[in-house]
Amino acid sequence: MLLDRSKAPEFKVPEDFELLPPSEYKLSNGAKFFFIPTPGLDAVKIDVTCKGHRATLPLDHTLVPSFTLQMLQEGTTQKSAGEIAEFFDFYASEVHPILTFAHEGLGLLSTKKHLHNVLEEFLSLFTTATFPEEMLEKRKSQRRLTLQLERERTSSRASKIFSKCLFGANHPYGIEAEEIHVDQIQRELLVSYYETMLWQDLEIFITGNFTPDELDGLILDFEKLPNRPIAEPTLLPAVNTLLAVTEPRANSVQSSIRIGSWSIPKNHPDFIGLTVFNTILGGYFGSRLIKNIREDKGHTYGIYSSLAEIGDANYWVIAADVKKAFYPEVIQEIYHEIKLLTEVALDADELEVVRNYLIGQMLKQFSTSFDLIDRFKAVHHSGMNFDYFTQKLSYLKKFNAEDILDIGQKYFSKPPFIEVVVG
Numbered sequence: 239m240l241l242d243r244s245k246a247p248e249f250k251v252p253e254d255f256e257l258l259p260p261s262e263y264k265l266s267n268g269a270k271f272f273f274i275p276t277p278g279l280d281a282v283k284i285d286v287t288c289k290g291h292r293a294t295l296p297l298d299h300t301l302v303p304s305f306t307l308q309m310l311q312e313g314t315t316q317k318s319a320g321e322i323a324e325f326f327d328f329y330a331s332e333v334h335p336i337l338t339f340a341h342e343g344l345g346l347l348s349t350k351k352h353l354h355n356v357l358e359e360f361l362s363l364f365t366t367a368t369f370p371e372e373m374l375e376k377r378k379s380q381r382r383l384t385l386q387l388e389r390e391r392t393s394s395r396a397s398k399i400f401s402k403c404l405f406g407a408n409h410p411y412g413i414e415a416e417e418i419h420v421d422q423i424q425r426e427l428l429v430s431y432y433e434t435m436l437w438q439d440l441e442i443f444i445t446g447n448f449t450p451d452e453l454d455g456l457i458l459d460f461e462k463l464p465n466r467p468i469a470e471p472t473l474l475p476a477v478n479t480l481l482a483v484t485e486p487r488a489n490s491v492q493s494s495i496r497i498g499s500w501s502i503p504k505n506h507p508d509f510i511g512l513t514v515f516n517t518i519l520g521g522y523f524g525s526r527l528i529k530n531i532r533e534d535k536g537h538t539y540g541i542y543s544s545l546a547e548i549g550d551a552n553y554w555v556i557a558a559d560v561k562k563a564f565y566p567e568v569i570q571e572i573y574h575e576i577k578l579l580t581e582v583a584l585d586a587d588e589l590e591v592v593r594n595y596l597i598g599q600m601l602k603q604f605s606t607s608f609d610l611i612d613r614f615k616a617v618h619h620s621g622m623n624f625d626y627f628t629q630k631l632s633y634l635k636k637f638n639a640e641d642i643l644d645i646g647q648k649y650f651s652k653p654p655f656i657e658v659v660v661g
Contacts, residue, residue: 256628257604257624257627257628258624259614259624260274260443260611260614261274263457265457265460265461265465267460267461267463267464267465268465269441269442269461269463269465270440271441271442271457271460272443272611272614273444273445273446273453274444274445274607274610274614275445275446275447275448276445276446276607277447278447279447280351280446280447281347281348281349281446282347282348282349282350282444282445282446283346283347283443283444283445283446283608283611284348284360284443284444285343285344285345285346285443285444285611285615286343286344286364286441286442286443286460286463287336287341287343287441287442287443288341288436288437288439288440288441289341289342289439289468290337290338290339290340290341290342290549291303291342291431291435291438291469292304292339292342292410293339293411293472293474294410294469294472295410297408297410297413298418298419298422299419299422300410300415300419301415301420301422302423302428302431303337303342304335304337305374305377305378305381305423306431306432306436307337307343307344308335308377309369309373309374309377309428310364310367311323312367312369312370312373312374313367313368313370313373314362314367314368315366316362316366317359319370319373322359325359326356326359329348329349329352329355329356330348331346331347331349331352331356331360332346332347333363334347338548338549339410339411339548339549340550340619341619342436344360344363346360350446350447350448357456361459361460361462361463364437364463365464367432369425369429369432371425374423378420378421378423381420382420385415385416385417385420386417392487392490392492392494392660392661393494393557393660395485395494395660396494396496396557396659396660396661397496397557398414399414399485399660400496400498400555401548402414402480403479403481403482403483403656404479404498404500404551404553404656405477405478405479405548405551406475406477406478406480407478408475409474409475410474410475410549411548411549411551412477435466435469436466437463437464437465437466438466438467438468438469439465439466439468440465442460443611443614443615444456445607445608479656480656481654481655481656481657482654482656482658483657483659484658484660485658485660485661486661490562490660490661491561492559492561492562493559493560493561493562493565493659493660493661494557494560494658494659494660494661495558495559495560495565495568495569495657495658495659496556496657496658497555497556497572497657498553498554498555498655499553499655499656500552500553501545501546501552501553501554502649503547503552503620504547504620504626505620505622508649510630510633510634511637511641511642511645512554512645514592514596514633514634514637514641514642515642515645515646515649516544516545516554517592517595517596518579518584518588518592518642519575519576519579519650520541520544520556521542521543522592522599524595525542525543526575526578527542527556527558527572527575528540530571530574530575531560531568531571535564535567537560537561537564537567537568538558538568539559540558541556541558541560541568542556542558543555543556543557544557554649556572562661565659569659576646576650579642579643580646580651581643581646583639583640583642583643585639586639589638593634593637597631597634597635600627600630600634613627
């Protein structure tokens with residue numbers, strides 16, 4: 239049978255969507271261990287995460303967690319930084335820090351063939367890091383340069399100011415890292431954080447092609463890790479939201495815009511509907527904002543809207559880098575498109591395009607076992623399980639124009655929103 243290449247393949251929405259949850263174990267050290275098998279694939283992905291403490295530290299210590307995690311590969315009692323890097327390179331493996339306000343840890347990408355050799359070295363990073371002074375000074379010098387470059391880029395600057403506007407300059411989520419915070423970093427601070435605050439409430443996420451016996455061996459290995467009890471929670475300060483900041487730059491040829499406000503968490507009943515609204519507004523290349531501000535007016539190469547979270551806080555933000563002379567018009571058009579979506583129902587054609595796009599994007603997120611464990615982590619850290627994606631597919635298959643109009647009126651119809659312009 240000849241293939242008619244003049245016709246696009248038929249798009250079929252699956253009737254069922256069943257995801258098998260990972261196997262879960264409770265280790266003797268109290269850590270939780272999650273495993274998803276990868277039959278026929280001998281690549282291995284391991285993420286070891288613990289409770290993040292950046293939000294609980296004094297504001298002038300905001301960089302302590304990131305420096306601590308970055309320094310773990312700069313020397314152990316067994317190997318120097320160069321020897322560690324050469325070791326992982328030789329075995330085609332990669333170790334990377336995991337750092338958000340909510341979680342901290344280390345990740346490993348390797349192969350089953352070399353995992354026996356690599357794992358011992360990986361696990362040593364959790365207990366035998368030495369934090370050599372000379373490597374710390376290099377890290378501090380690099381961070382100072384990075385901060386300087388970020389201040390010069392209008393897009394980076396606008397994002398940092400937006401966070402400060404949302405939470406307040408004296409809130410852990412809103413503080414802007416500066417050189418003075420780098421100066422506060424001392425070896426003793428990192429060692430103390432490493433030995434007392436890291437590795438609380440460990441969770442281990444593994445994908446690999448392991449037999450039951452091999453899995454038992456891995457469990458024994460990870461039971462050797464420290465797993466400290468969770469410290470008493472710290473009460474965060476109240477937010478102090480500022481609605482508008484403009485930072486002109488005479489020599490800048492573009493202006494970076496951020497517009498946004500508070501949002502809802504992933505486990506909220508309206509969240510899936512909100513993701514659809516966000517996609518229509520600015521979440522994909524066929525969005526309202528792209529068509530208006532990029533395609534029709536040519537004021538930007540890209541503009542997007544996203545739902546985001548920092549720690550236990552949630553917000554939405556629209557971001558764009560635009561020609562400087564046109565930024566007032568762009569802001570006006572952003573509000574115009576938001577208003578339209580909260581007052582005028584979608585037509586049938588746009589609704590179906592978005593429906594098919596979102597279903598396809600969601601299914602694409604599960605193309606590999608590595609994707610599967612990442613999706614599980616995302617819902618697990620929000621207190622949910624894979625049922626979330628079953629519910630999402632069900633919603634995407636049946637939502638209508640009125641549903642999206644209701645979401646818009648509920649969450650996007652009450653300006654003023656936060657506005658930041660840099661440049």
